[in-house]
Amino acid sequence: MVQTGSERIVLEIPVHFTAEELARLCRVSTDSAAFGVVEESLDAVNENAAPKAVIKWATVDRVEGDFTTVDGAVFQSKVVADKLKDTPRVFLSVITAGSGLEACGEFDGDPFLDTFNGALLAHATGYTIRTMKERFGFDGSSMLNPGSLPDWPIRNNFTLFDLIGNVEEIGVTIRENGYMKPWNTTSHIHFSGHGYQNCSLCRKYDCVGRRAKFDRNEYVRIFGTEP
Numbered sequence: 001m002v003q004t005g006s007e008r009i010v011l012e013i014p015v016h017f018t019a020e021e022l023a024r025l026c027r028v029s030t031d032s033a034a035f036g037v038v039e040e041s042l043d044a045v046n047e048n049a050a051p052k053a054v055i056k057w058a059t060v061d062r063v064e065g066d067f068t069t070v071d072g073a074v075f076q077s078k079v080v081a082d083k084l085k086d087t088p089r090v091f092l093s094v095i096t097a098g099s100g101l102e103a104c105g106e107f108d109g110d111p112f113l114d115t116f117n118g119a120l121l122a123h124a125t126g127y128t129i130r131t132m133k134e135r136f137g138f139d140g141s142s143m144l145n146p147g148s149l150p151d152w153p154i155r156n157n158f159t160l161f162d163l164i165g166n167v168e169e170i171g172v173t174i175r176e177n178g179y180m181k182p183w184n185t186t187s188h189i190h191f192s193g194h195g196y197q198n199c200s201l202c203r204k205y206d207c208v209g210r211r212a213k214f215d216r217n218e219y220v221r222i223f224g225t226e227p
Ligand code: SF4
Pocket: 148, 198, 199, 200, 202, 203, 204, 207, 208, 209, 210, 211
């Protein structure tokens, strides 16, 4: 773990998967043909993967209407205001699978490359949340992500990056449209709570990645309109 400054922390996330662990993260059954691919690629993944994260404490200065001020920066979002109104302190983060697999050359043209990077991002996210809990006693399992709901668009990444500072240190850059590079990278405000998931307010009803049921009552309460 590399520490820079008093509150900003860079995590270099270890990767020592067993074949079963990597298969679970890839959502591959151990009795499927794809498990053989996971076994064949295991050493290359463990040797070359370089997921990282940068996290930073931030203070919620105030919430007024739809506007939330965090460390002096203002976000406009009904969801952010609703979730942070009773939250004095949050963690900001950018978490990435990194580009170690692309850089090593062993996965050129491999149709499993994106699956492995998705697995690395899931692993890195779990590691980052555990670090918040074990090192700082902070339950950061509730997360808000710019771009996951129309209410808090992707362009809010610019403010989030400015608040964290030097996100490039973990190999992540931000494009003109607010999306991040490498592709398997996510950005968050982590707050204590009861496992809030953006999916509960997301109207992409048939999304295959859905992690929580759509909550119509909560949608109406926060947005004041029918979905
Ligand atoms: S339902 Fe799908 S698109 Fe919507 S927030 Fe969840 S994962 Fe993202």
